[in-house]
Amino acid sequence: MTRSARDPLYRRHRFPAEVIAQAVWLYFRFPLSLRMVEDMLAARGVTVSHQTVKLWAEKFGRHFAKDIRKRSAGRLGDKWHLDEAVITIRGKKHWLWRAVDQDGFVLDVLVQSHRSTKAAKRLMRKLLKGQGHSPRVMITDKLRSYGAAKREIMPGVEHRSHKGLNNRAENSHQPIRRREKIMKRFKSARQLQRFVSIHDPIANLFHLPRHHTPSAHHRELRGEVMETWRNIARLHAA
The missing domain is CATH 3.30.420.10 (Ribonuclease H-like superfamily/Ribonuclease H)
Structure with missing residues (x-):
């Protein structure tokens, strides 16, 4: 059993932490609708409604974004x-x-x-x-x-x-x-503010330099970012 399955963050949720984190990552990392995420999960054998994906995006996305903001505090440009x-x-x-x-x-x-x-x-x-x-x-x-x-x-x-x-x-x-x-x-200013408050910190995490960056170095940076994401989502095995 993974540590994420026992983590209080995922308590009372039927689906494994890996599935929830993957849904949140897909929704905020790429320009996808909730129904698109639902279909992508279904293609991998995970049956979940787009309403559930929405609830995950709001609850866990807010938590992940808060963690990313803490990690970047004082490290951004002047x-x-x-x-x-x-x-x-x-x-x-x-x-x-x-x-x-x-x-x-x-x-x-x-x-x-x-x-x-x-x-x-x-x-x-x-x-x-x-x-x-x-x-x-x-x-x-x-x-x-x-x-x-x-x-x-x-x-x-x-x-x-x-x-x-x-x-x-x-x-x-x-x-x-x-x-x-x-x-x-x-649908509303509140929905827009809530969405960008989660979307933009996650976009920051995956914002990697591409110009004049060798492919091997870019893959290394991407691997480091994905490792950070797994830490934020608490997906590491005990």
């Missing part, structure tokens, strides 16, 4: 790229505010109903609390709300405001755009 993207939910516009570092790792994401200085301040305060330090440089697009918020929240930080400089943050929105299409739009 150049922050901030950006905002509009998400339409039930006919109403919401703004997905996102911050990534110079290496493309997501620092934080916040769903808000406004694209204003107040919203920018809220994101910056959340970033400072989560990262525990100010950035060396902050890069944004031309939205004036960033400059106004920075002058109050982080007055000593260098601010570079230019549309072309912020491609890293803009590109970071693309996975959520793909999921929005797969999920046939998000």
Whole structure:
């Protein structure tokens, strides 16, 4: 019997920890719907409903994401790229505010109903609390709300405001755009916030450099990441 089968995290769950962790990994690692994950598990002889996959994704995904955030605390970059993207939910516009570092790792994401200085301040305060330090440089697009918020929240930080400089943050929105299409739009701002709060830390864990990385080294890094994932999901044998 594996340690994961006896771990309190999986107590009262009929399926083995390996199956639950695999479902959560599939759902957040790849742009798959809940029904797609259900079908992929069925192809491996595991009969489980998409509703159960959803419950696993929310319960265990939240736990895994929290663990990943703890492991990455203080290890992310000091150049922050901030950006905002509009998400339409039930006919109403919401703004997905996102911050990534110079290496493309997501620092934080916040769903808000406004694209204003107040919203920018809220994101910056959340970033400072989560990262525990100010950035060396902050890069944004031309939205004036960033400059106004920075002058109050982080007055000593260098601010570079230019549309072309912020491609890293803009590109970071693309996975959520793909999921929005797969999920046939998000149903509420709360659902969107809950999803990105789990999705992005897991995406950070599996964010590996590909450019100018030898294949053998990339496979080694991928193996290390999968080992970390098994530790997070408590899948090691006793």
